[in-house]
Amino acid sequence: MNDKQYSSPSYKPLYDQIKVLITQSLIGGEWRPGDMIPSEIELASRYKVSQGTVRKAIDALASENILIRRQGKGTFVATHNAEGIKLRFLRLTSADGQKEVLQNEFLSCTKGKADSRMALILDLKAGASIIEVKRLLSFSGRPLIYDHIVVPASPFKGLNGAKVEESNGSMYSMYESQFGVRMIRAEERLKAVAASGEVAEALGLKNHEPLLSIERVSFTYGDKPMEWRLGLCVTDNHHYMNELE
Amino acid sequence: MNDKQYSSPSYKPLYDQIKVLITQSLIGGEWRPGDMIPSEIELASRYKVSQGTVRKAIDALASENILIRRQGKGTFVATHNAEGIKLRFLRLTSADGQKEVLQNEFLSCTKGKADSRMALILDLKAGASIIEVKRLLSFSGRPLIYDHIVVPASPFKGLNGAKVEESNGSMYSMYESQFGVRMIRAEERLKAVAASGEVAEALGLKNHEPLLSIERVSFTYGDKPMEWRLGLCVTDNHHYMNELE
DNA sequence: GAGTGGTCTAGACCACCAA
DNA sequence: TGGTGGTCTAGACCACTCA
Numbered sequence: 085m086n087d088k089q090y091s092s093p094s095y096k097p098l099y100d101q102i103k104v105l106i107t108q109s110l111i112g113g114e115w116r117p118g119d120m121i122p123s124e125i126e127l128a129s130r131y132k133v134s135q136g137t138v139r140k141a142i143d144a145l146a147s148e149n150i151l152i153r154r155q156g157k158g159t160f161v162a163t164h165n166a167e168g169i170k171l172r173f174l175r176l177t178s179a180d181g182q183k184e185v186l187q188n189e190f191l192s193c194t195k196g197k198a199d200s201r202m203a204l205i206l207d208l209k210a211g212a213s214i215i216e217v218k219r220l221l222s223f224s225g226r227p228l229i230y231d232h233i234v235v236p237a238s239p240f241k242g243l244n245g246a247k248v249e250e251s252n253g254s255m256y257s258m259y260e261s262q263f264g265v266r267m268i269r270a271e272e273r274l275k276a277v278a279a280s281g282e283v284a285e286a287l288g289l290k291n292h293e294p295l296l297s298i299e300r301v302s303f304t305y306g307d308k309p310m311e312w313r314l315g316l317c318v319t320d321n322h323h324y325m326n327e328l329e
Numbered sequence: 330m331n332d333k334q335y336s337s338p339s340y341k342p343l344y345d346q347i348k349v350l351i352t353q354s355l356i357g358g359e360w361r362p363g364d365m366i367p368s369e370i371e372l373a374s375r376y377k378v379s380q381g382t383v384r385k386a387i388d389a390l391a392s393e394n395i396l397i398r399r400q401g402k403g404t405f406v407a408t409h410n411a412e413g414i415k416l417r418f419l420r421l422t423s424a425d426g427q428k429e430v431l432q433n434e435f436l437s438c439t440k441g442k443a444d445s446r447m448a449l450i451l452d453l454k455a456g457a458s459i460i461e462v463k464r465l466l467s468f469s470g471r472p473l474i475y476d477h478i479v480v481p482a483s484p485f486k487g488l489n490g491a492k493v494e495e496s497n498g499s500m501y502s503m504y505e506s507q508f509g510v511r512m513i514r515a516e517e518r519l520k521a522v523a524a525s526g527e528v529a530e531a532l533g534l535k536n537h538e539p540l541l542s543i544e545r546v547s548f549t550y551g552d553k554p555m556e557w558r559l560g561l562c563v564t565d566n567h568h569y570m571n572e573l574e
Numbered sequence: 575g576a577g578t579g580g581t582c583t584a585g586a587c588c589a590c591c592a593a
Numbered sequence: 594t595g596g597t598g599g600t601c602t603a604g605a606c607c608a609c610t611c612a
Contacts, residue, residue: 095608097581123597134583139598147392149574155598156590173573270573275564276521276539294521294539299568319520323544326571328418328515329394340589342600368578379602384579400579401609 102131102141110150110161111305117163117260121151124159150268150305164256164266171254173270173300175324176229176317184223188253191218191286193245195237205301206236206309213237217248217255220286228322230283234312239265255311256302265310270302274324283316296324347376347386355395355406356550362408362505366396369404395513395550409501409511416499418515418545420569421474421562429468433498436463436531438490440482450546451481451554458482462493462500465531473567475528479557484510500556501547510555515547519569528561541569 106121115121124142128135142159145151149172152160164170171186178184194216203210215237221229233255235243240263251258259265277297279289289295296319302311317324351366360366369387373380387404390396394417397405409415416431423429439461448455460482466474478500480488485508496503504510522542524534534540541564547556562569 099581125597136584137582140581142598153598154591156592156596158597175573268574272571272573273568274519274541274571275568276541276562277564278539292537294523296519296521296541300573317521319522323518323520326517326519328420328517328545329513344600370578381603382601385600387579398579399610401577401611403578 098133099137099140099144102127102133102138103144105131106141106145107150107305113264115161116264117161117266118165119161120158121161148268162266162268164254164260170257173256173267173302175326176223176319176322177325178223179321179323182224185225186253187222187225188249188251189220189222189227190245190249191220193217193243193248198236202234202312205312206234208236215240215243217243219248221253223322226318227287228318230286230316232314235310239263239310259311265304267302267304267310269307270300273299277316279316287316287318289318295319298324343378344382344385344389347372347378347383348389350376351386351390352395352550358509360406361509362406362511363410364406365403366406393513407511407513409499409505415502418501418512418547420571421468421564421567422570423468424566424568430470431498432467432470433494433496434465434467434472435490435494436465438462438488438493443479443481447479447557450557451479453481460485460488462488464493466498468567471563472532473563475531475561477559480555484508484555504556510549512547512549512555514552515545518544522561524561532561532563534563540564543569 109115122130124135124138127138131138142151142153146153149162152162154160164172196214196216198206198208198210198212198214200210202208202214203212206214213236215235217233219231219233220227221231240259243263247258247262248255256267259267275297277295278292279287279295280291284291284293296317298315298317300313300315301309302313304310354360367375369380369383372383376383387396387398391398394407397407399405409417441459441461443451443453443455443457443459445455447453447459448457451459458481460480462478464476464478465472466476485504488508492503492507493500501512504512520542522540523537524532524540525536528540529536529538541562543560543562545558545560546554547558549555
Protein backbone atom coordinates (compact mmCIF):
# COMPACT_ATOMS: atom_id res chain seq x y z
CA MET A 85 0.00 0.00 0.00
CA ASN A 86 2.88 2.21 0.80
CA ASP A 87 5.12 1.90 -2.21
CA LYS A 88 3.61 4.64 -4.39
CA GLN A 89 3.20 6.88 -1.40
CA TYR A 90 5.60 9.57 -2.36
CA SER A 91 7.54 8.76 -5.54
CA SER A 92 4.49 8.76 -7.83
CA PRO A 93 4.27 11.60 -10.36
CA SER A 94 0.58 12.33 -9.73
CA TYR A 95 0.68 12.12 -5.98
CA LYS A 96 -2.45 11.22 -4.10
CA PRO A 97 -2.60 10.91 -0.33
CA LEU A 98 -2.94 7.42 1.06
CA TYR A 99 -6.08 8.28 2.96
CA ASP A 100 -7.71 9.41 -0.29
CA GLN A 101 -6.93 6.03 -1.80
CA ILE A 102 -8.40 4.32 1.26
CA LYS A 103 -11.45 6.51 0.91
CA VAL A 104 -11.91 5.28 -2.65
CA LEU A 105 -11.55 1.67 -1.53
CA ILE A 106 -14.17 2.13 1.17
CA THR A 107 -16.49 3.84 -1.30
CA GLN A 108 -16.09 0.91 -3.68
CA SER A 109 -17.13 -1.48 -0.94
CA LEU A 110 -20.19 0.69 -0.41
CA ILE A 111 -21.04 0.72 -4.12
CA GLY A 112 -20.42 -3.01 -4.36
CA GLY A 113 -22.82 -3.61 -1.50
CA GLU A 114 -20.30 -5.24 0.83
CA TRP A 115 -21.69 -2.97 3.54
CA ARG A 116 -25.32 -1.89 3.14
CA PRO A 117 -27.12 1.15 4.57
CA GLY A 118 -27.45 0.73 8.32
CA ASP A 119 -24.67 -1.87 8.55
CA MET A 120 -21.70 -1.49 10.82
CA ILE A 121 -18.45 -1.48 8.89
CA PRO A 122 -15.28 -3.17 10.24
CA SER A 123 -13.41 -1.40 13.02
CA GLU A 124 -10.60 1.03 12.25
CA ILE A 125 -7.99 -1.47 13.39
CA GLU A 126 -9.46 -4.18 11.18
CA LEU A 127 -9.53 -1.90 8.14
CA ALA A 128 -6.01 -0.75 8.88
CA SER A 129 -4.71 -4.29 8.75
CA ARG A 130 -6.79 -5.08 5.67
CA TYR A 131 -5.39 -2.13 3.75
CA LYS A 132 -1.92 -2.38 5.31
CA VAL A 133 -1.88 1.16 6.63
CA SER A 134 -1.92 2.64 10.10
CA GLN A 135 -5.10 3.21 12.07
CA GLY A 136 -4.64 6.97 11.78
CA THR A 137 -4.76 6.84 8.01
CA VAL A 138 -7.96 4.79 7.98
CA ARG A 139 -9.28 7.23 10.54
CA LYS A 140 -8.71 10.19 8.26
CA ALA A 141 -10.48 8.45 5.37
CA ILE A 142 -13.46 7.63 7.56
CA ASP A 143 -13.50 11.19 8.92
CA ALA A 144 -13.86 12.50 5.39
CA LEU A 145 -16.70 10.11 4.58
CA ALA A 146 -18.41 10.93 7.86
CA SER A 147 -18.26 14.65 7.12
CA GLU A 148 -19.99 13.92 3.81
CA ASN A 149 -22.73 12.07 5.70
CA ILE A 150 -21.84 8.83 3.99
CA LEU A 151 -20.71 7.11 7.19
CA ILE A 152 -21.79 7.74 10.76
CA ARG A 153 -19.47 7.25 13.73
CA ARG A 154 -20.82 6.20 17.10
CA GLN A 155 -18.35 6.25 19.91
CA GLY A 156 -18.20 2.95 21.74
CA LYS A 157 -20.28 1.19 19.11
CA GLY A 158 -18.72 1.41 15.70
CA THR A 159 -18.95 3.11 12.34
CA PHE A 160 -22.13 2.67 10.31
CA VAL A 161 -23.27 3.20 6.76
CA ALA A 162 -25.60 6.20 6.77
CA THR A 163 -29.21 5.62 5.87
CA HIS A 164 -32.31 7.68 5.16
CA ASN A 165 -34.36 5.15 7.09
CA ALA A 166 -33.36 6.24 10.57
CA GLU A 167 -35.93 8.37 12.33
CA GLY A 168 -34.89 12.00 12.31
CA ILE A 169 -32.99 11.93 9.03
CA LYS A 170 -35.82 10.63 6.92
CA LEU A 171 -36.36 14.08 5.50
CA ARG A 172 -32.77 15.18 5.46
CA PHE A 173 -33.10 17.14 2.24
CA LEU A 174 -36.37 18.86 3.14
CA ARG A 175 -35.55 22.43 4.09
CA LEU A 176 -39.05 23.81 4.26
CA THR A 177 -39.94 25.05 7.73
CA SER A 178 -43.00 26.66 9.21
CA ALA A 179 -42.66 30.35 9.98
CA ASP A 180 -43.34 29.82 13.67
CA GLY A 181 -41.14 26.75 13.94
CA GLN A 182 -43.97 24.44 14.98
CA LYS A 183 -43.74 20.73 14.53
CA GLU A 184 -45.83 19.56 11.62
CA VAL A 185 -47.46 16.39 10.40
CA LEU A 186 -46.52 15.40 6.88
CA GLN A 187 -49.01 13.80 4.53
CA ASN A 188 -48.31 12.30 1.14
CA GLU A 189 -50.90 12.20 -1.63
CA PHE A 190 -49.99 10.15 -4.65
CA LEU A 191 -51.14 11.63 -7.95
CA SER A 192 -49.62 9.65 -10.80
CA CYS A 193 -46.85 7.32 -11.87
CA THR A 194 -46.09 6.85 -15.56
CA LYS A 195 -43.38 5.37 -17.75
CA GLY A 196 -41.83 7.34 -20.55
CA LYS A 197 -38.70 8.19 -22.52
CA ALA A 198 -36.05 10.71 -21.58
CA ASP A 199 -35.89 13.74 -23.83
CA SER A 200 -32.47 15.16 -24.55
CA ARG A 201 -32.52 17.54 -21.63
CA MET A 202 -33.49 14.88 -19.08
CA ALA A 203 -30.98 12.46 -20.59
CA LEU A 204 -28.26 15.03 -20.03
CA ILE A 205 -29.30 15.69 -16.46
CA LEU A 206 -29.56 12.02 -15.48
CA ASP A 207 -26.57 10.94 -17.55
CA LEU A 208 -28.65 8.62 -19.76
CA LYS A 209 -28.88 8.00 -23.48
CA ALA A 210 -31.60 10.06 -25.15
CA GLY A 211 -34.71 7.93 -25.33
CA ALA A 212 -33.81 5.82 -22.30
CA SER A 213 -36.73 4.64 -20.17
CA ILE A 214 -37.71 6.80 -17.24
CA ILE A 215 -40.40 6.79 -14.58
CA GLU A 216 -42.28 9.95 -13.68
CA VAL A 217 -44.08 10.44 -10.40
CA LYS A 218 -46.33 13.27 -9.31
CA ARG A 219 -47.42 13.73 -5.75
CA LEU A 220 -48.71 16.31 -3.33
CA LEU A 221 -47.23 16.89 0.11
CA SER A 222 -49.35 18.41 2.86
CA PHE A 223 -48.13 19.97 6.08
CA SER A 224 -50.62 19.76 8.93
CA GLY A 225 -53.41 19.12 6.48
CA ARG A 226 -52.66 21.89 4.02
CA PRO A 227 -51.20 21.02 0.58
CA LEU A 228 -47.91 22.90 0.22
CA ILE A 229 -45.67 21.09 -2.25
CA TYR A 230 -46.45 19.78 -5.70
CA ASP A 231 -43.65 17.41 -6.73
CA HIS A 232 -42.75 16.18 -10.16
CA ILE A 233 -40.12 13.44 -9.90
CA VAL A 234 -38.18 11.69 -12.64
CA VAL A 235 -35.89 8.68 -12.19
CA PRO A 236 -34.22 6.33 -14.66
CA ALA A 237 -36.30 3.16 -15.05
CA SER A 238 -33.59 0.52 -14.92
CA PRO A 239 -32.37 0.88 -11.32
CA PHE A 240 -35.97 1.37 -10.16
CA LYS A 241 -37.68 -1.53 -11.94
CA GLY A 242 -40.99 -2.14 -10.21
CA LEU A 243 -41.49 1.37 -8.89
CA ASN A 244 -45.21 2.11 -8.91
CA GLY A 245 -47.92 4.14 -7.27
CA ALA A 246 -48.37 1.73 -4.39
CA LYS A 247 -44.73 2.06 -3.40
CA VAL A 248 -44.97 5.85 -3.52
CA GLU A 249 -48.05 5.75 -1.31
CA GLU A 250 -46.33 3.48 1.20
CA SER A 251 -43.27 5.71 1.24
CA ASN A 252 -45.02 8.01 3.64
CA GLY A 253 -43.42 11.07 2.09
CA SER A 254 -39.81 9.93 2.16
CA MET A 255 -38.90 8.82 -1.34
CA TYR A 256 -35.25 8.47 -0.38
CA SER A 257 -36.01 6.07 2.40
CA MET A 258 -38.11 4.06 -0.06
CA TYR A 259 -35.36 4.09 -2.71
CA GLU A 260 -33.02 2.58 -0.17
CA SER A 261 -35.19 -0.15 1.26
CA GLN A 262 -36.84 -1.13 -2.04
CA PHE A 263 -34.05 -0.60 -4.55
CA GLY A 264 -30.82 -0.30 -2.59
CA VAL A 265 -30.18 3.15 -4.01
CA ARG A 266 -28.83 5.63 -1.49
CA MET A 267 -28.61 9.35 -2.24
CA ILE A 268 -25.63 11.09 -0.74
CA ARG A 269 -26.01 14.66 -1.94
CA ALA A 270 -28.16 16.94 -4.05
CA GLU A 271 -27.95 20.19 -5.99
CA GLU A 272 -30.83 22.61 -5.89
CA ARG A 273 -31.77 25.60 -8.01
CA LEU A 274 -34.41 27.90 -6.55
CA LYS A 275 -36.51 30.57 -8.17
CA ALA A 276 -39.82 32.32 -7.75
CA VAL A 277 -42.52 31.51 -10.28
CA ALA A 278 -46.23 32.17 -10.77
CA ALA A 279 -48.74 29.43 -10.07
CA SER A 280 -50.78 28.15 -13.00
CA GLY A 281 -52.84 25.26 -14.32
CA GLU A 282 -53.09 21.94 -12.52
CA VAL A 283 -50.44 22.92 -9.99
CA ALA A 284 -52.36 26.01 -8.88
CA GLU A 285 -55.49 23.93 -8.63
CA ALA A 286 -53.89 21.15 -6.62
CA LEU A 287 -52.43 23.65 -4.16
CA GLY A 288 -55.64 25.65 -3.92
CA LEU A 289 -54.13 28.85 -5.35
CA LYS A 290 -55.25 31.39 -7.87
CA ASN A 291 -53.26 31.73 -11.04
CA HIS A 292 -50.25 34.06 -10.77
CA GLU A 293 -49.83 33.63 -7.03
CA PRO A 294 -46.11 33.29 -6.23
CA LEU A 295 -44.58 29.84 -5.72
CA LEU A 296 -41.09 28.78 -4.72
CA SER A 297 -39.71 26.52 -7.42
CA ILE A 298 -37.07 24.03 -6.27
CA GLU A 299 -35.32 22.03 -8.96
CA ARG A 300 -33.22 19.27 -7.51
CA VAL A 301 -30.81 16.68 -8.86
CA SER A 302 -29.80 13.94 -6.40
CA PHE A 303 -26.67 11.85 -6.60
CA THR A 304 -25.75 8.41 -5.33
CA TYR A 305 -22.29 6.99 -4.59
CA GLY A 306 -19.71 8.08 -7.12
CA ASP A 307 -21.65 11.26 -7.87
CA LYS A 308 -23.98 9.47 -10.24
CA PRO A 309 -27.22 11.44 -10.80
CA MET A 310 -30.24 9.28 -9.99
CA GLU A 311 -33.21 11.59 -9.59
CA TRP A 312 -34.50 14.84 -10.96
CA ARG A 313 -37.23 16.63 -9.13
CA LEU A 314 -39.21 19.85 -9.43
CA GLY A 315 -41.01 20.94 -6.30
CA LEU A 316 -43.40 23.87 -6.32
CA CYS A 317 -43.95 25.18 -2.80
CA VAL A 318 -46.45 27.50 -1.19
CA THR A 319 -44.42 29.81 1.03
CA ASP A 320 -46.89 32.28 2.44
CA ASN A 321 -46.46 30.71 5.85
CA HIS A 322 -43.29 28.67 5.35
CA HIS A 323 -39.75 29.30 4.25
CA TYR A 324 -36.75 27.47 2.92
CA MET A 325 -33.94 27.50 5.48
CA ASN A 326 -30.33 27.65 4.47
CA GLU A 327 -27.05 28.08 6.27
CA LEU A 328 -24.12 29.80 4.55
CA GLU A 329 -20.57 29.13 5.65
CA MET B 330 -2.22 22.92 29.40
CA ASN B 331 -2.38 19.25 29.90
CA ASP B 332 -3.41 18.92 33.52
CA LYS B 333 -7.19 18.96 33.11
CA GLN B 334 -6.95 16.84 30.04
CA TYR B 335 -8.73 13.81 31.32
CA SER B 336 -9.61 14.10 34.99
CA SER B 337 -12.03 17.03 34.55
CA PRO B 338 -15.70 16.33 35.18
CA SER B 339 -16.94 18.21 32.12
CA TYR B 340 -14.38 16.96 29.70
CA LYS B 341 -13.49 19.05 26.68
CA PRO B 342 -10.89 18.04 24.13
CA LEU B 343 -7.65 19.97 24.19
CA TYR B 344 -7.97 20.97 20.56
CA ASP B 345 -11.34 22.55 21.31
CA GLN B 346 -9.73 24.64 24.01
CA ILE B 347 -6.99 25.66 21.59
CA LYS B 348 -9.66 26.55 19.07
CA VAL B 349 -11.25 28.88 21.61
CA LEU B 350 -7.89 30.50 22.37
CA ILE B 351 -7.25 31.10 18.67
CA THR B 352 -10.75 32.52 18.24
CA GLN B 353 -10.13 34.89 21.12
CA SER B 354 -6.99 36.17 19.44
CA LEU B 355 -9.09 36.77 16.33
CA ILE B 356 -11.77 38.63 18.27
CA GLY B 357 -9.14 40.60 20.15
CA GLY B 358 -7.56 41.66 16.88
CA GLU B 359 -4.16 40.11 17.51
CA TRP B 360 -4.41 38.72 14.00
CA ARG B 361 -6.50 40.71 11.53
CA PRO B 362 -8.21 39.61 8.31
CA GLY B 363 -5.59 38.80 5.71
CA ASP B 364 -2.80 38.38 8.29
CA MET B 365 -0.70 35.27 8.55
CA ILE B 366 -0.98 33.66 11.95
CA PRO B 367 2.04 32.03 13.66
CA SER B 368 3.14 28.65 12.37
CA GLU B 369 1.79 25.45 13.85
CA ILE B 370 5.05 24.78 15.65
CA GLU B 371 5.08 28.25 17.15
CA LEU B 372 1.49 27.93 18.36
CA ALA B 373 2.21 24.48 19.75
CA SER B 374 5.00 25.85 21.91
CA ARG B 375 2.93 28.86 22.93
CA TYR B 376 0.04 26.71 24.11
CA LYS B 377 2.26 23.88 25.36
CA VAL B 378 0.66 21.18 23.27
CA SER B 379 1.84 19.08 20.37
CA GLN B 380 1.76 20.27 16.80
CA GLY B 381 -0.90 17.71 15.96
CA THR B 382 -3.29 19.20 18.49
CA VAL B 383 -2.84 22.72 17.14
CA ARG B 384 -3.27 21.23 13.72
CA LYS B 385 -6.65 19.78 14.58
CA ALA B 386 -7.84 23.10 16.03
CA ILE B 387 -6.74 24.94 12.89
CA ASP B 388 -8.36 22.28 10.70
CA ALA B 389 -11.68 22.94 12.39
CA LEU B 390 -11.38 26.71 11.95
CA ALA B 391 -10.33 26.25 8.33
CA SER B 392 -13.37 24.09 7.62
CA GLU B 393 -15.52 26.92 8.97
CA ASN B 394 -13.82 29.32 6.56
CA ILE B 395 -12.39 31.32 9.45
CA LEU B 396 -8.79 30.50 8.63
CA ILE B 397 -7.22 29.60 5.30
CA ARG B 398 -4.27 27.26 4.97
CA ARG B 399 -1.76 27.69 2.18
CA GLN B 400 0.78 24.95 1.85
CA GLY B 401 4.32 26.26 1.84
CA LYS B 402 3.21 29.75 2.89
CA GLY B 403 1.33 29.68 6.16
CA THR B 404 -2.12 29.95 7.69
CA PHE B 405 -4.07 33.17 7.15
CA VAL B 406 -7.09 34.87 8.63
CA ALA B 407 -9.85 34.62 6.04
CA THR B 408 -11.08 37.83 4.48
CA HIS B 409 -13.85 38.94 2.18
CA ASN B 410 -11.41 41.27 0.46
CA ALA B 411 -9.60 38.67 -1.56
CA GLU B 412 -10.63 38.50 -5.19
CA GLY B 413 -12.86 35.52 -5.81
CA ILE B 414 -14.45 35.37 -2.37
CA LYS B 415 -15.75 38.93 -2.37
CA LEU B 416 -19.23 37.66 -3.00
CA ARG B 417 -19.01 34.46 -1.00
CA PHE B 418 -22.59 34.64 0.20
CA LEU B 419 -24.11 35.52 -3.15
CA ARG B 420 -25.73 32.39 -4.54
CA LEU B 421 -27.57 33.92 -7.45
CA THR B 422 -26.39 32.52 -10.76
CA SER B 423 -27.39 33.14 -14.32
CA ALA B 424 -29.39 30.32 -15.95
CA ASP B 425 -26.78 29.82 -18.66
CA GLY B 426 -23.82 30.08 -16.28
CA GLN B 427 -22.33 33.11 -17.98
CA LYS B 428 -19.98 35.45 -16.21
CA GLU B 429 -21.68 38.67 -15.22
CA VAL B 430 -20.73 42.21 -14.35
CA LEU B 431 -22.08 43.42 -11.05
CA GLN B 432 -23.23 46.99 -10.57
CA ASN B 433 -24.21 48.63 -7.32
CA GLU B 434 -26.70 51.49 -7.17
CA PHE B 435 -26.99 53.21 -3.81
CA LEU B 436 -30.53 54.27 -2.92
CA SER B 437 -30.61 55.45 0.68
CA CYS B 438 -28.89 55.33 4.05
CA THR B 439 -30.78 56.41 7.15
CA LYS B 440 -30.43 56.23 10.92
CA GLY B 441 -33.20 54.91 13.11
CA LYS B 442 -34.19 52.92 16.16
CA ALA B 443 -34.59 49.16 16.37
CA ASP B 444 -38.14 47.97 16.87
CA SER B 445 -38.61 44.96 19.10
CA ARG B 446 -38.37 42.46 16.27
CA MET B 447 -35.12 43.89 14.90
CA ALA B 448 -33.72 44.18 18.42
CA LEU B 449 -34.36 40.49 18.92
CA ILE B 450 -32.78 39.54 15.62
CA LEU B 451 -29.65 41.65 16.12
CA ASP B 452 -29.40 40.96 19.85
CA LEU B 453 -29.83 44.64 20.79
CA LYS B 454 -31.89 46.50 23.33
CA ALA B 455 -35.21 47.70 21.92
CA GLY B 456 -34.73 51.27 20.76
CA ALA B 457 -31.01 50.88 20.08
CA SER B 458 -29.64 52.88 17.17
CA ILE B 459 -29.48 51.20 13.81
CA ILE B 460 -28.48 52.13 10.28
CA GLU B 461 -30.62 51.17 7.31
CA VAL B 462 -29.32 50.96 3.77
CA LYS B 463 -31.20 50.38 0.55
CA ARG B 464 -29.49 49.58 -2.69
CA LEU B 465 -30.06 48.02 -6.06
CA LEU B 466 -27.78 45.39 -7.58
CA SER B 467 -27.62 44.96 -11.33
CA PHE B 468 -26.25 42.00 -13.23
CA SER B 469 -24.93 42.84 -16.68
CA GLY B 470 -26.89 46.06 -16.67
CA ARG B 471 -30.23 44.68 -15.53
CA PRO B 472 -31.46 45.45 -11.98
CA LEU B 473 -32.09 42.11 -10.26
CA ILE B 474 -31.80 42.56 -6.50
CA TYR B 475 -33.40 45.14 -4.24
CA ASP B 476 -31.62 45.02 -0.88
CA HIS B 477 -32.79 46.39 2.44
CA ILE B 478 -29.96 46.15 4.97
CA VAL B 479 -29.99 46.86 8.70
CA VAL B 480 -26.95 46.96 10.99
CA PRO B 481 -26.47 48.13 14.57
CA ALA B 482 -25.11 51.68 14.60
CA SER B 483 -22.42 51.39 17.23
CA PRO B 484 -19.95 49.05 15.50
CA PHE B 485 -20.56 50.84 12.22
CA LYS B 486 -20.21 54.47 13.29
CA GLY B 487 -19.57 56.55 10.20
CA LEU B 488 -21.28 54.23 7.73
CA ASN B 489 -22.86 56.36 5.02
CA GLY B 490 -23.97 56.43 1.43
CA ALA B 491 -20.51 57.22 0.09
CA LYS B 492 -19.06 54.12 1.71
CA VAL B 493 -21.84 51.98 0.28
CA GLU B 494 -21.20 53.40 -3.17
CA GLU B 495 -17.48 52.74 -2.90
CA SER B 496 -18.13 49.20 -1.70
CA ASN B 497 -18.67 48.12 -5.29
CA GLY B 498 -21.35 45.68 -4.30
CA SER B 499 -19.50 43.83 -1.57
CA MET B 500 -20.76 45.13 1.75
CA TYR B 501 -18.85 42.45 3.65
CA SER B 502 -15.56 43.49 2.15
CA MET B 503 -16.38 47.08 3.13
CA TYR B 504 -17.36 46.09 6.68
CA GLU B 505 -13.97 44.49 7.08
CA SER B 506 -11.75 47.18 5.69
CA GLN B 507 -13.71 50.11 7.13
CA PHE B 508 -14.94 48.73 10.44
CA GLY B 509 -12.93 45.58 11.17
CA VAL B 510 -16.09 43.51 11.29
CA ARG B 511 -15.79 40.13 9.63
CA MET B 512 -18.80 37.93 8.94
CA ILE B 513 -18.18 34.23 9.27
CA ARG B 514 -21.55 32.70 8.55
CA ALA B 515 -25.15 33.54 7.71
CA GLU B 516 -28.63 32.07 7.96
CA GLU B 517 -31.07 32.56 5.13
CA ARG B 518 -34.82 32.11 4.83
CA LEU B 519 -36.21 32.01 1.32
CA LYS B 520 -39.73 32.38 0.06
CA ALA B 521 -41.61 33.48 -3.03
CA VAL B 522 -43.48 36.79 -2.83
CA ALA B 523 -45.30 39.13 -5.19
CA ALA B 524 -43.65 42.35 -6.32
CA SER B 525 -45.25 45.61 -5.25
CA GLY B 526 -44.70 49.30 -4.70
CA GLU B 527 -41.27 50.89 -4.88
CA VAL B 528 -39.53 47.53 -5.16
CA ALA B 529 -41.51 46.54 -8.26
CA GLU B 530 -40.78 49.94 -9.74
CA ALA B 531 -37.05 49.81 -9.02
CA LEU B 532 -36.77 46.37 -10.57
CA GLY B 533 -38.92 47.28 -13.56
CA LEU B 534 -41.65 44.78 -12.78
CA LYS B 535 -45.41 44.88 -12.76
CA ASN B 536 -47.17 44.40 -9.47
CA HIS B 537 -47.76 40.75 -8.50
CA GLU B 538 -44.88 39.39 -10.55
CA PRO B 539 -43.06 36.72 -8.53
CA LEU B 540 -39.89 37.62 -6.63
CA LEU B 541 -37.51 35.48 -4.63
CA SER B 542 -37.33 36.88 -1.10
CA ILE B 543 -34.09 36.16 0.76
CA GLU B 544 -33.97 37.13 4.42
CA ARG B 545 -30.48 36.85 5.84
CA VAL B 546 -28.89 37.27 9.25
CA SER B 547 -25.08 37.38 9.26
CA PHE B 548 -22.85 36.55 12.21
CA THR B 549 -19.36 37.62 13.21
CA TYR B 550 -16.90 35.81 15.50
CA GLY B 551 -18.58 34.22 18.47
CA ASP B 552 -21.86 33.88 16.56
CA LYS B 553 -22.83 37.46 17.24
CA PRO B 554 -25.50 38.70 14.78
CA MET B 555 -24.33 41.87 13.02
CA GLU B 556 -26.50 42.35 9.98
CA TRP B 557 -30.04 41.71 8.86
CA ARG B 558 -30.85 41.86 5.21
CA LEU B 559 -33.85 41.38 2.97
CA GLY B 560 -33.06 40.84 -0.69
CA LEU B 561 -35.79 40.70 -3.31
CA CYS B 562 -34.56 39.02 -6.45
CA VAL B 563 -35.81 38.74 -10.01
CA THR B 564 -35.38 35.10 -10.97
CA ASP B 565 -36.88 34.79 -14.44
CA ASN B 566 -33.41 34.26 -15.84
CA HIS B 567 -31.43 33.49 -12.68
CA HIS B 568 -31.58 31.01 -9.85
CA TYR B 569 -30.34 30.53 -6.33
CA MET B 570 -27.87 27.64 -6.20
CA ASN B 571 -27.63 25.37 -3.21
CA GLU B 572 -25.83 22.17 -2.41
CA LEU B 573 -27.32 19.68 0.03
CA GLU B 574 -25.15 17.20 1.89
C1' DG C 575 18.00 26.09 1.50
C1' DA C 576 14.91 27.42 5.05
C1' DG C 577 10.34 27.54 6.50
C1' DT C 578 5.63 26.36 6.01
C1' DG C 579 1.79 23.15 5.83
C1' DG C 580 0.67 17.98 4.67
C1' DT C 581 1.09 12.99 5.35
C1' DC C 582 1.99 8.82 7.80
C1' DT C 583 3.29 6.03 11.57
C1' DA C 584 3.37 3.87 16.29
C1' DG C 585 1.96 3.83 20.65
C1' DA C 586 -0.35 5.26 24.95
C1' DC C 587 -4.31 6.27 27.15
C1' DC C 588 -9.36 8.03 27.73
C1' DA C 589 -14.48 7.91 26.96
C1' DC C 590 -18.37 5.38 25.70
C1' DC C 591 -21.16 1.26 25.18
C1' DA C 592 -22.79 -3.46 25.63
C1' DA C 593 -22.86 -7.86 27.47
C1' DT D 594 -14.50 -6.68 30.82
C1' DG D 595 -13.47 -6.12 26.14
C1' DG D 596 -14.22 -3.66 22.04
C1' DT D 597 -15.16 0.58 19.74
C1' DG D 598 -14.16 5.28 18.50
C1' DG D 599 -11.63 9.64 20.33
C1' DT D 600 -7.56 12.21 21.89
C1' DC D 601 -2.78 13.30 22.26
C1' DT D 602 1.99 12.86 21.53
C1' DA D 603 6.59 12.49 19.14
C1' DG D 604 9.03 11.96 15.27
C1' DA D 605 10.10 11.20 10.38
C1' DC D 606 9.61 12.61 6.00
C1' DC D 607 7.22 14.84 1.72
C1' DA D 608 5.32 18.85 -1.01
C1' DC D 609 5.06 23.57 -1.77
C1' DT D 610 6.76 28.45 -1.82
C1' DC D 611 9.99 32.02 -1.93
C1' DA D 612 14.20 34.38 -1.49
